[in-house]
Amino acid sequence: MGLDLSPFAEVVGPASSGSVWIAGQQSRLTAPSSIRRVTAPSGIYDLQPDEMTVVCGAGMSIDELQDSLRAVGQYVNLPRGDSGSGTVGGALATGRSDIYRLGRGATRDTLLQARFVNHDGQVVSAGGPTVKNVSGFDLCRLLVGSLGQLGFLGEVILRTRPIPQSSRWFMMSEAGPEIVEAILRRVYRPASVLWDGHKVWFCIEGNSRDCDETTRHLAADLQSPTEVAGPPTLDHYPFRQSVPPAELAELVQSHVQQETGQLVVEAGVGIVHRQTPAEPKATEKTIELLHQRLLQQFNPTGRLNPGVSLTTVSTL
Ligand SMILES: Cc1cc2nc3c(=O)[nH]c(=O)nc-3n(C[C@H](O)[C@H](O)[C@H](O)COP(=O)(O)OP(=O)(O)OC[C@H]3O[C@@H](n4cnc5c(N)ncnc54)[C@H](O)[C@@H]3O)c2cc1C
Incomplete structure (x- = not known):
């Protein structure tokens, strides 16, 4: 039994309640003032050092989460921005890995399970709660890097790692x-x-x-x-x-x-x-079509984070 996400789902509201934007600490993207803004729940709900997992609200600050994990000799592999630590949900939704990716792995591999609110205000669960259950591609990994357009992360189960000596x-x-x-x-x-x-x-x-x-x-x-x-x-x-x-x-x-x-x-x-931007590469047609189809399935009215795009983020 996880965190009760119904208050969060209610704030997001059903499809008929119009455009809505989820904000983290806004260290990367400032929420547009014209769109109703919501934030995800915060706090640690379960920490299992032996299982190497932690359950927390996606609105939790990464710094606070790392502080709590340090007490049990562990950390989560999520990147911290320079201008502020950012939130767990913001880091996952941005999907960017830091310079330690070679050894620590990609940010997306940190997410084991996500409970998110979909475009119609329903709570959806994706992924498995243990490290062992996770193999192959999973829906929750799709949310990583989706910039909040496929769903708003409410509660996540993350894989923890031992702090190296x-x-x-x-x-x-x-x-x-x-x-x-x-x-x-x-x-x-x-x-x-x-x-x-x-x-x-x-x-x-x-x-x-x-x-x-x-x-x-x-x-x-x-x-x-x-x-x-x-x-x-x-x-x-x-x-x-x-x-x-x-x-x-x-x-x-x-x-x-x-x-x-x-x-x-x-x-x-x-x-x-x-130091200078690379020549933009044309996105492959098939990838573009795949993106469009995913958006149609997950966000058919375009109400979740309208206008957000990878281009907006990468130029920041
Ligand atoms: C060295 C370094 C450099 C980085 N540089 C960049 C950079 O240039 N640009 C960049 O974008 N990131 C960058 N990152 C990643 C950055 O750390 C994360 O984007 C950051 O943690 C965002 O946190 P935030 O709470 O401020 O997110 P915000 O700025 O508030 O939001 C970022 C995006 O995530 C969405 N979001 C927030 N919470 C949720 C949620 N609960 N569910 C679904 N979607 C959500 C927002 O709607 C928005 O689209 C960098 C990281 C490192 C380590």
């Missing part, structure tokens, strides 16, 4: 593609590998002794990595692009040669952080 960042200079490749192959599950064509930064999480051993091996075979306080700041790289990981080396090298503005790539993942 250590999380250490290293840097190597004069790093060509072969060095990046070697790090990806030789470091056991690096949490993050960032490369700008000249320098490479990487994060090793886990047992501190294992980490020392890995860096000793790298020093013997390649060069001695310098331990640094953290990742490079990506503040000057406001634009993102996603490319197949195998194409990253060529992309970075062509930028270095042509001096066409700098970028930092997430090696092994394929995210490119850019």
Whole structure:
């Protein structure tokens, strides 16, 4: 028995009650003043450290959730924005992963079960409550990255993870593609590998002794990595692009040669952080049609978050 979502469903209202917008902390998207605004419930309803799951309201601040989980040595893999921590629902609905995706996995994999309010004000449940139940594609994963247009998240069950004993960042200079490749192959599950064509930064999480051993091996075979306080700041790289990981080396090298503005790539993942926007790629027709069909099914009157779009978010 989860949280009673009927008060939340009532506020959202049935299809006949017009356009409605769900707001988190609005760290990414400001709710339009012309549309009725609602917020999701907040708070932790169940925490099962042994099962590695937590049940909380989607309106809960990520910072508060992480504080509570820290007490049991765990955390949830949700990205924090810089200007404010954001809410659990906001992070899931935006669907963006942070620079630790290589090791910690994608934001969407954090969501095990969602109870959400649909376009007609009904409470719908999707996904399974335990880590073991989740295999393959599930409806709740569809809500991740949907910007609230497929439903308003009310209560979510999230997968938790143990806080690693250590999380250490290293840097190597004069790093060509072969060095990046070697790090990806030789470091056991690096949490993050960032490369700008000249320098490479990487994060090793886990047992501190294992980490020392890995860096000793790298020093013997390649060069001695310098331990640094953290990742490079990506503040000057406001634009993102996603490319197949195998194409990253060529992309970075062509930028270095042509001096066409700098970028930092997430090696092994394929995210490119850019100073200038990439040439827009035409969305494949089939994907566009799929989006339209999903919207027709889930949000037939277009009343949930009207006007919100991925373009609006990615340019922020
Ligand atoms: C380094 C870094 C950079 C980031 N940069 C960006 C960025 O440039 N742009 C970006 O968009 N995100 C970015 N993110 C992700 C960002 O952290 C999340 O978008 C943030 O947590 C949003 O929280 P919020 O509560 O402020 O959401 P809001 O800004 O309030 O809402 C974001 C979206 O989620 C929807 N939403 C909110 N709550 C719910 C709910 N309960 N159910 C359904 N939908 C809901 C809103 O309607 C809106 O469409 C970044 C994260 C990191 C780690």
